[in-house]
Amino acid sequence: MELATFGRDIVHVDLTRGRCERRPAPREWVEKYVGARGLGVRYVLEAGPSVDPLSPDNVLCFLNGPLTGSEASMSGRWACVTKSPLTGTVTDSHQGGWTGARLRWAGLDGLVFSGRAETPVYAFVEDGEVTLRDASALWGRGIHETVKILQERHGGKDVSVCAIGPAGENRVRFAAWLNEDDRAFGRGGTGAVGGSKNLKAIVVRAAKRKSRVGDPDAWKAARRRALDAIRDEANITSPKKGGLSVYGTNVLMNVTNKIGALGTRNSRTTSFGESAELISGEYVQENLLVDDPTCHACPVACKKEVEIREGPWAGLRMESVEYEPAWSLGANCDNADVASVAKLIDQCNDHGMDPIELGNALSMYMEASERGWTNGEPLVWGDAAAMVAMTDAIAHREGVGDLLAEGPARAAASLGHPEIAMAVKGQAVPAYDPRGMKGMGLGYATSNRGACHLRAYVAAAELGVVPIEADPLEWRGKGELVKTFQDLHAFSDSLDLCKFSAFAEGAEHYAEQYALALGRACDAAEVLAAGERIYNLERHYNNLAGFGAGSDSLPARFTEEPSTEAGSRGHVSELGEMLAEYYAARGWEAGVVPEAKLRSLGIV
Amino acid sequence: MEVAFFATLRAIVGAKRVEIDLPGDARVGELVDALVARWPDLKELLRDESGGLSRRVHVFLDGRSVRWLPEGEATSLEGVESVDVFPAVAGG
Known part of the structure; x- marks a missing residue:
């Protein structure tokens, strides 16, 4: 190979x-x-x-x-x-x-x-x-x-x-x-x-095949340096020792809850209180975990296979109660029953659906039901059995399921209340409330694929797991920070290495491995330059598809309704200020890549 | 004062919550020292080489990491309702 x-x-x-x-x-x-x-x-x-x-x-x-x-x-x-x-x-x-x-x-x-x-x-x-x-x-x-x-x-x-x-x-x-x-x-x-x-x-x-590169010894040494960083006990990726390896992604549930960044009940509040523990990685590890499967060439093994032992879904064995779906189908729907969360995730895995979008569709509809904005078939907060039934209905587009199959943004608009869809560019928000983690909010707004935690993932800085640390409640400086992280991840997503490698590796590790694999020169600056080019290419496509001024937005709930919970109490997202910083860092005009910028990046 | 622990720290402490005796005018630094005295294995996680608060752990007072409080370890614990200690964690 x-x-x-x-x-x-x-x-x-x-x-x-x-x-x-x-x-x-x-x-x-x-x-x-x-x-x-x-x-x-x-x-x-x-x-x-x-x-x-x-x-x-x-x-x-x-x-x-x-x-x-x-x-x-x-x-x-x-x-x-x-x-x-x-x-x-x-x-x-x-x-x-x-x-x-x-x-x-x-x-x-x-x-x-x-x-x-x-x-x-x-x-x-x-x-x-x-x-x-x-x-x-x-x-x-x-x-x-x-x-x-x-x-x-x-x-x-x-x-x-x-x-x-x-x-x-x-x-x-x-x-x-x-x-x-x-x-x-x-x-x-x-x-x-x-x-x-x-x-x-x-x-x-296909059976496994070994790679061939021009300089095998240097390739091996470069891979070794990256692996050493992943194994370093100071990093959360450290096998069997770091939080990501031991608990999986759901190690996040308790910390975002504590800092007032865990959207709850369709993001009406920012903490799930004591209930967060019941759907957390710690709880899953203590009560449900049966195995730690992994992916190709990964020593971290963040996947967590669980078995439900009691209740209506006893006997279900599935992976994985990840942070995102545990939030979207748990806290965001006021559902503290982890067995039902596992069942709902497994339904998503079997029907083939995005659980983040599903959870937001259900929570939006729960809020609409509470406010009397639905035409029958209400859904009550935390009603796990009804959530399971509605999930099947969505997959098969039956009854109200046909409406929710359009996604929360379209469905809320159909109900006459687009303001209760927590979405950006039509895609629902993930599990970090923008009032408690300002950089994540800017990342959602400026993501080229709609609300997304992974395009920038400045949570790594706002939660202090990488050397660049950033106060989650400070908006100043987030424009440049989000741009840098977006560019780095655009490159790692193109290599294609797991996003979580960035908890241990840096642009230097990526550059070295890329250079040796391809037999070409590359350094950290080129990694970020290539990432910037890719990010601008995506934005250019979106501009051509009609996205421009005003498209980089957040639901008003995040910018106008202050958090009432400890950690972020009184805070809203200062999106306007952050966007000004961000566009200046990007060299964009109101969300649009100027012709001169496209030329300088070699896109046109 | 009750202190809550999370993730990998629970295995070291052997509990989710513990009660720590501190003087009424105690500050964060004294709390950290008390934790290290009771669980010596916490020292390499809580303290960096220069004796400061390590990057590998976050101590939250009412949901705010001490790292972002202006007085840092000198912050008074008076009036604080919750103290939570986490290893640095992320995922996604």
């Missing part, structure tokens, strides 16, 4: 004609946009900004980065990039697990789907070849069953399956792709794009 040839082995699949054609990515694109996220955005731009996301004209890109599937730590990531049916922006989402790595071992760097198959199909990849197979008998089946059937059909060993479920088939606007049963391309509705194309699954069969 030659790492330096990255970008050469991309197969374009025209689903309308049933043709699979190997076409290398233009060298210039790979040079400028690295791979995975960056390269995918360039393909989406090529398809045009006015494309209807659910039409055959949209492209659905599954792309590795130059490091995917290599021996580099935390390199089990690959990206799905398309125009989002939820937001109308370009969107990218990333999975862990093994499918991306296996695609690389099968001799491919990516798959770009266009068109629409006449009947359901799945793509089978082996030895660098892609064939389309009939998926009619799989249509309508959940992801767990689909994975099982396809793994058995193709031999089980060395086989990975990435699939959509009923939600994608029914074009739920926040439908997701999942591989290995539970690793998701979660955000932005990529699963609905798959459903619109009659594409049920991607199956990859």
Whole structure:
């Protein structure tokens, strides 16, 4: 497996004609946009900004980065990039697990789907070849069953399956792709794009292969330096010792609760009080944990497999009660029953849905119900059984489920009250309340894919886990900070290394591994420059698609209704002030990339 | 004064909450010293090489990290309703 040839082995699949054609990515694109996220955005731009996301004209890109599937730590990531049916922006989402790595071992760097198959199909990849197979008998089946059937059909060993479920088939606007049963391309509705194309699954069969690079000793030493940083006991990634490794992402629940940054009851308050402990990583570890599975080349093992032992869902074994869904389906819906949270997440994994969007849709509808703004079928705060039933209804677009399948922003607008949707550019907010973590709020507002915690993830600074620390309640300085973090992550998402590598590694580690893998020069400054170029490319696409002045916003709840909870009491998001700082740092004019900036970055 | 511990610190302390005896005019530094005296394994987490409060741990007074309070370790504990001690954590 030659790492330096990255970008050469991309197969374009025209689903309308049933043709699979190997076409290398233009060298210039790979040079400028690295791979995975960056390269995918360039393909989406090529398809045009006015494309209807659910039409055959949209492209659905599954792309590795130059490091995917290599021996580099935390390199089990690959990206799905398309125009989002939820937001109308370009969107990218990333999975862990093994499918991306296996695609690389099968001799491919990516798959770009266009068109629409006449009947359901799945793509089978082996030895660098892609064939389309009939998926009619799989249509309508959940992801767990689909994975099982396809793994058995193709031999089980060395086989990975990435699939959509009923939600994608029914074009739920926040439908997701999942591989290995539970690793998701979660955000932005990529699963609905798959459903619109009659594409049920991607199956990859390939045994593990070793990377080849020009300087193996230097490559090994660089990887070792990165691994040492990950293992350092001072870092939260330290295997079996750091908080992320021991408890998974849900180690965050108690701390955001304490600092008044845990949105509760559709973000009407900023703390879940004593109930947060009951859905926290600490509680899960003490009461439900049965295993710590991991992804390709990852010593952190943040995934947490749990088993529910009592109550209506006793016997359910699933992964993973992550922080985001534990918040969205827990605190945000006033639901302190962790067993039901696990059940709801597993439903998302089986139906193929984004649990962040689902939780926000349910909490929005709960608030609407409380205020008497629904037309029957009310949903009561914390009614776990009703949440489970509504989740099935959403996946199948039945009754009120059909309304909520449009996502909380569209659904709230349909109810005549768009102000109760906690969303940015049509995508719902994640688990950090912008009143208690100012930088995260700015990150939501300026994310190119709608509200998102991962584009910037300045939580690492605001919670003090990286050397650059920032007071979560101070708005000054957040403009430059958010820009820097967005640029760094745009690069790591294009390599494609796990986001959490940034808790231990820095731009220097990324530069060194990228340079040795590709056999080219690269330093930390170039990492940030490439990240900036990718971020501006995304923004340029969005500008062409109609996003501009006013698009970088937050719901008024965050800017006008002060927090009433300890840690952030009295605070709102000073979004206007932060945006001014941010646009100055970016060189943008009211959210638009000027022509001169595009030229200076080599985008046009 | 009751102090709550979270995540990996609970295994060291052996409890979620503990009661610490402190004088009425105690400040954060004295609390940290009292914790280290009772659980010596906390020292390398709570104290950095220069004896200051380590970056690896956050002590929150009513939801605000001592790191962001103007008087830092010299902040008085008088009137504080909750003290929470976390290792540095993140995820997403």
